Amino acid sequence: MSNIKTIGVLTSGGDAPGMNAAIRSVVRTGIFYGYNVMGIRKGYEGLLYGDIDKMTPRSVGDIIHRGGTFLQTARSSEFNTEPGVEKAVAIAKVFGIDALIVIGGDGSYRGALDLSKKGLPVIGIPGTIDNDIASTEYTIGFDTAMNTVQDAIDKIRDTAYSHERCSVLEVMGRKAGYIALNVAISGGAEAVILPEKEFNIDRDIIKPIIDGRNRGKKHYLVVIAEGIGGAIEVAKYIEEKTDIKTRATILEHIQRGGSPTVYDRVMASRMGAFAVKLLKSGSANRVVSVQNGSLTDIDINDALKMKKTINEDLFELSKILTL
Numbered sequence: 001m002s003n004i005k006t007i008g009v010l011t012s013g014g015d016a017p018g019m020n021a022a023i024r025s026v027v028r029t030g031i032f033y034g035y036n037v038m039g040i041r042k043g044y045e046g047l048l049y050g051d052i053d054k055m056t057p058r059s060v061g062d063i064i065h066r067g068g069t070f071l072q073t074a075r076s077s078e079f080n081t082e083p084g085v086e087k088a089v090a091i092a093k094v095f096g097i098d099a100l101i102v103i104g105g106d107g108s109y110r111g112a113l114d115l116s117k118k119g120l121p122v123i124g125i126p127g128t129i130d131n132d133i134a135s136t137e138y139t140i141g142f143d144t145a146m147n148t149v150q151d152a153i154d155k156i157r158d159t160a161y162s163h164e165r166c167s168v169l170e171v172m173g174r175k176a177g178y179i180a181l182n183v184a185i186s187g188g189a190e191a192v193i194l195p196e197k198e199f200n201i202d203r204d205i206i207k208p209i210i211d212g213r214n215r216g217k218k219h220y221l222v223v224i225a226e227g228i229g230g231a232i233e234v235a236k237y238i239e240e241k242t243d244i245k246t247r248a249t250i251l252e253h254i255q256r257g258g259s260p261t262v263y264d265r266v267m268a269s270r271m272g273a274f275a276v277k278l279l280k281s282g283s284a285n286r287v288v289s290v291q292n293g294s295l296t297d298i299d300i301n302d303a304l305k306m307k308k309t310i311n312e313d314l315f316e317l318s319k320i321l322t323l
């Protein structure tokens with residue numbers, strides 16, 4: 001058994017739907033197992049400024065259905081320095097925080113690793129819509145973001161059908177194409193362009209559209225990952241090359257908000273509880289990970305060295321299904 005009495009929890013980096021469910025789970029599971037739980041607002045920035053409050057089960061009432069993070073999140077330049085990290089550890093001590101649960105992406109994990117090296121035990125929970133954390137198959141917010149994009153695609157398809165147009169949709173994902181690839185399949189796209197794959201605009205966008213038209217298609221969807229970008233230019237190029245009226249939509253932050261799906265709420269609740277149980281069992285400096293659908297944990301240092309790749313079968317399938 002560890003001698004931890006008080007757990008801190010914060011969200012860091014980009015918010016993601018389901019983070020509230022994870023915070024709620026950490027708070028309630030922590031209290032259930034006899035810990036004090038302190039909520040830290042605005043990520044590492046709030047830790048530096050002591051923006052910290054004791055949580056009760058009621059503090060996290062009525063948040064499970066909300067997108068964003070009720071603890072808020074921020075990027076801190078001061079924290080990214082050694083004195084900043086030392087100050088953060090000292091402030092945690094002032095508030096009696098013996099261990100910290102960090103909900104966020106790779107950047108947040110790196111901050112947590114720095115804190116652990118200065119003596120504050122940490123646990124990471126993967127939270128980002130991008131699903132780009134190599135140490136886990138799943139990150140909180142991915143499912144909700146994909147469903148938000150899918151809803152937009154369905155609406156865009158209605159009008160693309162009515163006008164016999166082509167639509168180019170640019171979706172988030174930072175340098176990764178996981179959202180783009182999945183919504184290309186669920187949305188029935190003619191083409192998808194991912195940062196992980198080299199591409200040629202004539203071969204990978206124009207040809208499938210023209211081939212589709214020759215097979216009788218009358219409206220078209222092209223999905224472009226944010227890591228490639230240029231949706232407006234691509235739309236103009238398609239129009240020039242094919243004579244098909246083409247419109248671009250860049251979804252931006254609409255994809256990051258909204259009420260979390262059941263899947264995200266359940267995954268976040270499970271991950272929050274798992275993180276508390278790790279501390280309870282004496283583990284520290286680990287990150288929660290989904291492997292083959294089950295929850296497990298990985299050393300934070302090892303986690304940050306891992307690489308994630310695109311699912312080749314899914315990529316191939318996205319092409320076959322354009323027939």
Ligand code: F6P
Nearest residue numbers: 014128129130172173174226256
């Ligand atoms: O990591 C989540 C994410 O939404 C990415 O998909 C995107 O590249 C980035 O954050 C946008 O960051 P910001 O909200 O700071 O513009």
